Each structure stands twice: as structure tokens, then as C-alpha cells.
């Protein structure tokens with residue numbers, strides 16, 4: 001049986017009527033940019049994330065860029081972030097003219113290792129951007145303490161983690177701002193690109209709101225150079241509908257993760273995801289590590305899954321400090337060894353809510369077969 005990595009058709013079939021009604025309402029109103037649907041979505045996502053303000057964005061990438069610009073980060077500045085993340089995290093830092101400074105990960109959670117941040121802080125550092133990778137929040141307490149002591153902003157790249165919690169606090173609610181992505185493969189995905197900034201800081205919310213519309217306030221008077229970072233009303237309407245189902249989908253993913261955990265328990269060649277006891281992980285991805293120290297090969301397992309038509313992915317094959325476009329930052333192989341090893345060993349398996357037990361059995365059997373267990 002073939003199993004896809006993600007099956008958005010299965011999700012759509014269950015919510016088709018609600019989504020179509022919401023889309024129709026926008027089309028009938030022809031209020032396609034801004035308007036009540038965007039405002040409703042911003043309120044709903046902010047409330048869900050225990051934040052005062054939500055500012056819709058055209059993508060998760062633009063949410064991050066908007067916040068960086070809203071905080072006035074630019075040439076000559078440095079932003080500390082994880083090397084093991086999707087490119088957008090650091091790409092946005094570079095686009096402002098600032099320099100991304102990469103820190104290695106905690107090899108168990110794949111998140112920025114908070115203990116390593118202090119030695120990377122310089123006079124130029126303006127912000128720390130932890131990434132809540134795969135749906136688990138980074139270790140926020142030491143990051144927030146360090147940032148407070150050194151006068152730095154914390155921007156949460158929560159693109160993969162809407163609804164995750166750290167010691168009971170929602171992703172996005174702890175830093176100066178949090179950024180979500182509504183890319184369709186996210187737990188809360190739109191029908192195209194979209195994103196959201198959440199913040200409790202009224203003046204930052206105001207700055208980002210102005211910035212997302214070319215720095216314009218009032219109309220045709222430009223306070224600063226921003227961009228078109230707006231969320232459109234069709235995406236907002238779909239996101240608002242889907243938000244009502246999000247907790248149920250999170251719980252289904254968590255149950256699937258527990259099922260895989262049981263299937264792989266005792267296999268020394270596979271490391272299942274480690275979740276800190278104080279975290280609620282929402283499993284945007286279920287990522288196992290195929291342990292080379294136990295003689296297993298991730299690439300061999302990936303080939304085996306390919307042959308069996310079992311969906312899988314490698315997030316991420318190259319840590320950002322080794323990306324070609326960052327060659328001028330002069331990192332070299334071996335600089336951030338935990339991330340480099342993770343890049344060689346990680347493998348994401350299907351974890352979408354509609355996955356059936358039979359499909360999960362198929363995936364688990366194929367993985368166990370591939371490692372010779």
C-alpha cells in the first residue's frame with residue numbers, strides 16, 4: 001500500500017462545505033484585501049495564541065521579514081538563530097542587510113541550544129530568533145533571560161508550531177513577536193501562501209501593520225519603506241474555518257506519534273522524537289533519526305521507502321551555515337557538528353491527522369525492515 005507524506009485531499013473532503021461557504025462569502029463580498037475576514041482571522045489566531053495582536057502576512061517568510069523590519073534591524077546588525085531550520089529564518093535576516101549568526105542545536109530536540117547562545121553575542125547583536133522546529137518549542141526560559149539581560153529582542157519563528165506550548169505558554173506569545181506560516185503543509189494551512197505575526201506589544205503591532213503596507217500611514221504618506229506583506233481575505237477566511245478544527249488535528253497527530261513511538265521502541269537503530277516533559281509538541285513533522293553510530297544508514301532507509309512508495313522527507317539535508325549563499329559568512333564543515341550530524345540522519349514520516357492505523361503499520365513495517373530490525 002502506498003502512503004503519502006501528506007494527504008490534504010483527505011482533510012478537504014471532511015471540511016469542504018465549511019470552506020466553500022467561507023470562500024463564497026468572500027467572493028460575494030468582493031472585499032479581497034483587508035476587510036472583516038482578515039480582521040476576524042487576526043483576532044482568532046491571536047486569541048488562540050494567547051496574544052493581544054495578530055497581524056496577517058502574505059507568508060510565514062513575510063511575517064518574519066516584517067517583524068525584523070518593524071524592529072529596525074538592518075545593515076550592521078546581527079541576529080542569532082539556529083542553523084537547523086528552513087531557509088526563510090536566516091534568509092529574512094540577510095534580506096534586511098543584517099548578518100545571521102548560526103548556533104548549533106540540542107541534538108535531542110533539534111532546537112537551538114540555548115546554552116551556546118551567550119558566546120555568540122557581540123556588540124552588533126540585536127535579536128535572538130529561536131525556531132520551534134517540527135512543532136516543539138525551543139527552551140525559551142534561558143533565551144528570554146539572556147535576551148532581557150543583554151537588551152535583545154526575541155523573535156519566535158513559530159512557522160511549524162502554532163498551538164505548541166512551553167511550560168503552558170503558547171508558541172508566539174513569549175517573545176517580542178511570534179511568526180506563523182499557513183503554508184498548506186502546516187498544521188494550520190491555507191489554500192495558498194499566508195502567515196501571521198502575533199505580539200503583545202502594541203507599538204510593535206502598529207509598526208508591523210504600517211510596514212506590511214509599504215510603510216503607509218495615512219494613505220499615500222509613507223513613514224518608512226515597508227513592503228506588501230498582506231494576508232488576503234480568501235486565505236484568512238479558510239484559515240478561520242480551519243482554526244476551529246486545529247486542536248482535533250493536533251491531537252490526532254499526537255496520537256499517531258505515540259503509535260509510531262511504540263512501534264519503534266526498543267529498536268536501537270532508530271531514535272524517536274524526544275519531547276521535553278514541559279512541552280506540548282504538535283508534530284508538524286514526525287522526525288526519526290536513523291542512527292549511524294548503530295550502523296544504520298538514513299539514505300538506505302529513504303531509498304527503501306521510496307521503493308515501497310512510502311512518503312518521507314529530509315528536513316533538512318544541509319544546515320544553513322553550509323549553504324552556498326552564505327559562503328561569505330565563512331563557516332566550514334565541523335563548525336556546528338550536532339546540526340551537521342542531524343542533517344545526515346533525520347527522516348520525516350507521514351503524520352497527517354487522517355492517517356489510518358493500517359497506513360501507519362505499513363510505514364513502520366517498511367522502516368523497521370529497512371534497518372533490519
Ligand SMILES: Cc1ncc(COP(=O)(O)O)c(C=O)c1O
Nearest residue numbers: 059060061086088159181182183
Ligand atoms: C521554520 C520555518 N520558518 C519559516 C517558514 C516560512 O514560511 P512560508 O513558507 O509560509 O513563507 C517556514 C515554512 O516552511 C518554516 O518551516
